[in-house]
Amino acid sequence: MESFKDQIKKIFDEIKEIECPAFPKEKIHFNSKGINHLIYKGNRSMREVARIKTNLRLLPGAIKLLKMMPFAQEEASYVSNGVEMKYWAFEGVVDKRRIKVVIRQKGKGLKHFFSVIPAWRKDRFGNIKNARGDLRKG
Numbered sequence: 001m002e003s004f005k006d007q008i009k010k011i012f013d014e015i016k017e018i019e020c021p022a023f024p025k026e027k028i029h030f031n032s033k034g035i036n037h038l039i040y041k042g043n044r045s046m047r048e049v050a051r052i053k054t055n056l057r058l059l060p061g062a063i064k065l066l067k068m069m070p071f072a073q074e075e076a077s078y079v080s081n082g083v084e085m086k087y088w089a090f091e092g093v094v095d096k097r098r099i100k101v102v103i104r105q106k107g108k109g110l111k112h113f114f115s116v117i118p119a120w121r122k123d124r125f126g127n128i129k130n131a132r133g134d135l136r137k138g
Helices: 004-015 032-039 049-068
Strands: 017-019 027-029 074-080 083-094 097-106 112-118 120-122 128-130
Touching (some): 004 032, 004 049, 017 049, 032 049, 049 112
Antiparallel strands (some): 017 027, 083 097, 097 112
């Protein structure tokens, strides 16, 4: 059986880059930075297997969403070690699932896919749920 990294890498290798209406003169690249973020946390420890499976399952929807979105719903930037880091978030419903897709750009580098996040909310008891119920079930 293929590892999660191999499965994600296969998708990224097939896609390589896409056009997104929000960035008409640039392409969004699918590279190792996105692969690593889908599998590892910031401290390089592996994410929970359930979260990695959810990321993998949502990836095709994330690609569809980016190909359709004319603008980002959120933008943020900060400076780290003298380099500006920019982020754009796109939210939408794809295949009956509400997701958020994050694009990142380091300095003047290429924009690249960074993450896909299942949309979630807290119920009245403070439990985190996604659009279909328990976040852990994807």
